[in-house]
Amino acid sequence: xxxxxxxxxxxxxxxxxxxxxxxxxxxxxxxxxxxxxxxxxxxxxxxxxxxxxxxxxxxxxxxxxxxxxxxxxxxxxxxxxxxxxxxxxxxxxxxxxxxxxxxxxxxxxxxxxxxxxxxxxxxxxxxxxxxxxxxxxxxxxxxxxxxxxxxxxxxxxxxxxxxxxxxxxxxxxxxxxxxxxxxxxxxxxxxxxxxxxxxxxxxxxxxxxxxxxxxxxx
Amino acid sequence: xxxxxxxxxxxxxxxxxxxxxxxxxxxxxxxxxxxxxxxxxxxxxxxxxxxxxxxxxxxxxxxxxxxxxxxxxxxxxxxxxxxxxxxxxxxxxxxxxxxxxxxxxxxxxxxxxxxxxxxxxxxxxxxxxxxxxxxxxxxxxxxxxxxxxxxxxxxxxxxxxxxxxxxxxxxx
Amino acid sequence: xxxxxxxxxxxxxxxxxxxxxxxxxxxxxxxxxxxxxxxxxxxxxxxxxxxxxxxxxxxxxxxxxxxxxxxxxxxxxxxxxxxxxxxxxxxxxxxxxxxxxxxxxxxxxxxxxxxxxxxxxxxxxxxxxxxxxxxxxxxxxxxxxxxxxxxxxxxxxxxxxxxxxxxxxxxxxxxxxxxxxxxxxxxxxxxxxxxxxxxxxxxxxxxxxxxxxxxxx
Numbered sequence: 001x002x003x004x005x006x007x008x009x010x011x012x013x014x015x016x017x018x019x020x021x022x023x024x025x026x027x028x029x030x031x032x033x034x035x036x037x038x039x040x041x042x043x044x045x046x047x048x049x050x051x052x053x054x055x056x057x058x059x060x061x062x063x064x065x066x067x068x069x070x071x072x073x074x075x076x077x078x079x080x081x082x083x084x085x086x087x088x089x090x091x092x093x094x095x096x097x098x099x100x101x102x103x104x105x106x107x108x109x110x111x112x113x114x115x116x117x118x119x120x121x122x123x124x125x126x127x128x129x130x131x132x133x134x135x136x137x138x139x140x141x142x143x144x145x146x147x148x149x150x151x152x153x154x155x156x157x158x159x160x161x162x163x164x165x166x167x168x169x170x171x172x173x174x175x176x177x178x179x180x181x182x183x184x185x186x187x188x189x190x191x192x193x194x195x196x197x198x199x200x201x202x203x204x205x206x207x208x209x210x211x212x213x214x215x216x217x218x
Numbered sequence: 219x220x221x222x223x224x225x226x227x228x229x230x231x232x233x234x235x236x237x238x239x240x241x242x243x244x245x246x247x248x249x250x251x252x253x254x255x256x257x258x259x260x261x262x263x264x265x266x267x268x269x270x271x272x273x274x275x276x277x278x279x280x281x282x283x284x285x286x287x288x289x290x291x292x293x294x295x296x297x298x299x300x301x302x303x304x305x306x307x308x309x310x311x312x313x314x315x316x317x318x319x320x321x322x323x324x325x326x327x328x329x330x331x332x333x334x335x336x337x338x339x340x341x342x343x344x345x346x347x348x349x350x351x352x353x354x355x356x357x358x359x360x361x362x363x364x365x366x367x368x369x370x371x372x373x374x375x376x377x378x379x380x381x382x383x384x385x386x387x388x389x390x
Numbered sequence: 391x392x393x394x395x396x397x398x399x400x401x402x403x404x405x406x407x408x409x410x411x412x413x414x415x416x417x418x419x420x421x422x423x424x425x426x427x428x429x430x431x432x433x434x435x436x437x438x439x440x441x442x443x444x445x446x447x448x449x450x451x452x453x454x455x456x457x458x459x460x461x462x463x464x465x466x467x468x469x470x471x472x473x474x475x476x477x478x479x480x481x482x483x484x485x486x487x488x489x490x491x492x493x494x495x496x497x498x499x500x501x502x503x504x505x506x507x508x509x510x511x512x513x514x515x516x517x518x519x520x521x522x523x524x525x526x527x528x529x530x531x532x533x534x535x536x537x538x539x540x541x542x543x544x545x546x547x548x549x550x551x552x553x554x555x556x557x558x559x560x561x562x563x564x565x566x567x568x569x570x571x572x573x574x575x576x577x578x579x580x581x582x583x584x585x586x587x588x589x590x591x592x593x594x595x596x597x598x599x600x601x602x603x604x605x606x607x
Binding site: 228229231232235236239240243244246247248253256257260261262264265268269328329331332333350351352357372375376379380382383384386 | 393394396399402403422425426428429430431432433434435436437440441443444445447448449451581
């Protein structure tokens, strides 16, 4: 039997790697009842093409925080719902098969308070070099800072429309934060940055990023 | 006092804290729905105000400038305000209200209902209401504090009245 | 559901008296005033402990002014990184990566701006320094998505500045959620970071770690 064990381990590692690591992680850190519920949810998620790690992560987080098992499972269900809704929104936005990263970014935006419709809109806005995942992450971060969701969309739209590189989008949360430190509300900060971005529209040498062209700041 | 702190006398800041800590406590509590949340907000605001003390353009008006920082912090809490947090403890005493027409003893429940309804307004609407009817400022004073024109503030307030009426009617 | 009559609103604003309203609006006016009458105007007093907490934090800041957010954003040559995810955008991330590469044993792969080529085989990692001011703490841990929320796995150590705890981690690019755990039981978010609901009635801080390529953030 002992000689078979390493072979079995190899087999497991090879073909069932993903499932096994999920189970192992759960078993090590989560009570059995929760683990079973999470495994079931993970199976549903996988069947729907959704990432499963966020579900496991949330279960592990809840257990680490000493939360009641019922509440942990409820939170994991919520994550599932967010992933599902995010994937749907992303598909409506034009990405036929969303990847794991984009779905997780979408779920983050939803958790921050955005709607499925806004997710779709943000995805539609995301043309090269702006990836949907980055757009959704930035939007989620802005909303998590307190910018009203609709204003987040407006700010992202103007930035992409009049920007020159993906960095323009990535620095938005920091710039909102800087304005907030000066006493502005998140909404005011976002409005100011939106106006500034729109004002760049008429600047000479401004190239609209379109198609596969990769316009970067020199 | 602000100048002393800026010059390096950190301990003087405690005097500023002592002087202004409760001035806006009620505003924060009504905006956020609980005294605990207000405590967090005021604490954060004081710390942030210290960090930005060099940016305070008018050291003689620390209060006004501090209020803006606290206000910003309250607005950032918006997402938490969506769930009705621990309610303020309310006595079953008649609330001081000069315009109360019939001297009826208001119940804890109605006060709570109004506070809940307030939390369901947009932060902008809630703020005008709090500043006018709880802090007792005039529209002009509100405009001076937070900006905006008097007519636009009135419009915001009037929308708030309607929404409050709606919410409280639905509760019966 | 109709709203209040404009005259009633002016009554609420204090511009008119109830008696000045036409008879047909008296009832509505009285109802509106009753609504307003239950506004809780009791003054609020905050606990005295607040002063002490503020002063603790303030004293720490007085000891290290270089940690001010605005100054960091303006002068990114500062070597210490307080956790500021949005500042780790493309340009600044490049500066940060360069600085961190000088640390011995660094295992960070840098992508030069403008480079084409496929993504590096190994996931990019960026060293991020976490700091927390907690002078009364006996121990502080960091828990997050990057370490299975195991605060025992990532303890912070006291920094040179009194009351400050710190740890530096190599995080893979992407977004992570985290919180500090003080004395094994008090979960604390990063006061300056964006935060999201954790689904358990608390909040987690969020940090986005970027590289310099198109897949930044």
